Amino acid sequence: MKISSEIINKHGINSKEYKKIVNLIGRDPNLLELGIFSAMWNEHCSYKSSKKYLRTLPTKNSKVIQGPGENAGVIDIEDNDALVFKIESHNHPSFIEPYQGAATGVGGILRDIFTMGARPIATLNSIHFGSPSHPKTKNLLSGVVSGIGGYGNCIGIPTIGGEVKFDSSYNENILVNAMAVGLTKKNKIFYSKAEGINKSVIYVGSKTGRDGIHGASMASAEFDDDADEKKPTVQVGDPFTEKLLLEACLELMKDNSIISIQDMGAAGLTSSSVEMASKGNLGIEINLNKIPCREKKMTPYEMMLSESQERMLLIINSGKEENAKKIFTKWGLDFSVIGKTTNTKNLVLNFDEEKVADLPLTALSVDAPVYDRKWKKNSNSNKKNYPKNYQEKKLYESLQKILISPNNSEKSWIWEQYDQTVMGDSIQKPGGDSGVIRIHGKNKGVALTVDSSSHYCLANSISGGKQVVCEAWRNLISAGSTPIAITNCLNFGNPEKEEIMGQFVETIDGISQACRYLNFPVVSGNVSFYNETKNKAISPTPTIGGVGLIKNLDNVMTKNFKEIGNHILIIGKTLGHLNQSEFFREVLNFKEGPPPDTNLFNEKNNGLAILNLISNKLVSSVHDVSSGGILLALSEMGIQNKIGALIKLPKNNVKIHEYLFGEDQSRYIIEVKERNMKKTSKILKDNNIYFEKIGITQKSFIEIKNILKADLNDLEKLNKYWFNNYFNESI
């Protein structure tokens, strides 16, 4: 039976692609086979628009054990310890059904981590919502937050950091990016590549239901008015089963039973079986009657395309089946031998003793289309532009406006819904520059951060891409860690449009430049295109998850001022870049002009100098100066301990608004005791670091003589006001 062009279209396959399929397999596919092609060839699984550019990213340094291409990246953190981490998006499902969308986003990323043999030790998330006044925002925000919490809390992995941002470009396309980090031994890493013929292919975990069918295809198209009708494509999560699956897999991984393992994530059984077999250059044969099904009369089509959660595919060594079965039975999980590896290099599916699909694996993987899409430059507009009379704005009122704005408000309303302390190793909880997790039983730790700055990327994608990597680097340095590598989640609109593709190409260029210069490679990540509704795309939003190592936890650093009478220094030069600053955006509602550019030489030099000071125990606190500028950074350093700053503006040509609110990059504020000043200045001078002494710490107030005096108690109240007010809760 020939398939109608309408059905082909519905599968998101265009006529050229269909011709290619026919050429590759030498005949028309049947409906099941078409479904499988659609699952493997969609943007989400095939990276067909992004592949060309992703290849340009640096992915190696001396610490990288596994770069992109596996379930997650792996780095060496010494003493035979390996850290496994990745960030992934779950944007489209979360918009349609915020609780389940976000929950299964967390579930999916956790599976990526323990699939590689690592016990998850931390999660982070970056979530973006539309304007707070948009009618959907409140519901989406509270749904996403309880979904993330509902899943992570139940499994018992601490949420150690994150970011929450609002912008009208996300009104109809929210972003939910979840990052997970796990710990294993260097000699205990598991991969997805199948090896050996006639090995048992085993299905474990939850039963397969009809949820999430075509989820990956849904995430590869724009939304229109019928977004709500796509609810059935959203998966439903069961964190309890995931916890059992985690424990069962880690138990089985103790010996050498497993040859390869892959979670059933996007495109479920299809993509997991295809990936395992094609990486191993083998074939795979599956008997679909053996699939544990949740519902009656499920068809092969439904089984292959379901995205039911909490499932894994294993290939295990001969003779190990019984022992494996015992473990999964103990944890109350389904366990079924569903097939075997073959030498045919084909995916063969049997159902009711009939062959229902037979496809060459290369057609599904390496021969999938790759596009070289047209793109348009987005980095031309570097002309600075200023709103009228901005210098007349009162400093204190401006600071108040920034502190109370949703984007700069303190986010405890959110993170207090996430378990941050389970596992007993949370050294630095959310609210600092980075989260810090101790490596269990040792006196070392890892610093973790997620960052994005979409309005910088919208204004200039190259500068923005560079900046966001540097921001992550700076946050890791501020916690006293040596940055090692990143994972990235690239959220963009429709790549078939030249300007969107241009944002993507240039953002990658910026990320690539910064990663290369800082020796801070990308080891994992994902791309989410089609974050677009009715022709309106989100701002380009690359989210960077950064990881750094703290070899000695005695050197962990925080941003809070520690005592009165210490010196305050600014590292890095303040030129006063105000375009795209919080001051212009929040106080003057002025959104034109270029973002600050980042000088990578200064970035690296300043960062390494800070680490030098920290390891010599010369600084009491460190905070990077980013959005909001110096005045906001000082306030953030003061609020926790109610230790403020008495500032004397340095004599230079920078005007006061520019100096206090400018968002020049590569800067830090540090607190130094009098007795450490000499050594500190020497190290900074020896390394050619530009720095300014701007004042001393004092009790209770952020103060500039005769110009500004702000009580930290008031600033704290303002900073905590917005979320509680928005959700109508008393403080």
Place this chain on the structure above:
Amino acid sequence: MKSSVIVFPGSNCDRDVAVALEKFKIKNEMVWHDEVALPKCDLVVLPGGFSYGDYLRTGCIASKSRIINSIVEHAKKGGLILGICNGFQILIETGLLPGTLLRNKKLKFISKNIFLKVINTDNNFCTNYKNKNIIELPIAHNEGNFFGNNNLINKLEDNNLIAFKYCDNKGKIEKESNPNGSSNNIAGILNNNKNILGMMPHPERLIDPLLSGEDGSLLFTSLLKS
């Protein structure tokens, strides 16, 4: 001193509490919920987590586990039992402790450090809090809102069976320092014989100065004395 930490499907603080017990030289064994008998031990710990995914009602399915009978026996013989968070919920479902744990008043999960006043220091779990009875510990729960009718609350108050109450950093017990809506700010209670303690806060999570405090340690060192 020997302890048994019971592991239910979905327990997730079992390792944390085992680490704490061992840190204070209590010899611990992990016991799978499906066992019939407890190993010989002085203390049984029901750890935090989401046993059985908290499906049906928190702690309810775990309270029907095979191991529970021998835990009830252990209790009857005067053996010590500590239930933390989900463990407290399980103790209530088994009937070893009275009352109910409702959803938090604001219907949200709460994870943060709170202050507690140790009300009863005259029991095996809390003797070392005699000299420090205002402490800081983390809570992390969705159903920690302790509720009892007036009779029960009066009985608990009159018989000094309340171990911990939520307070502020000065020890003041008032509405503002009650994170989850619990009756009389109750955070932990004892049974009549004071050999069973159920508490929502997590002492095992603050036993290390690197983790911003060690107020949990005193509970484990108290147990050593018993």
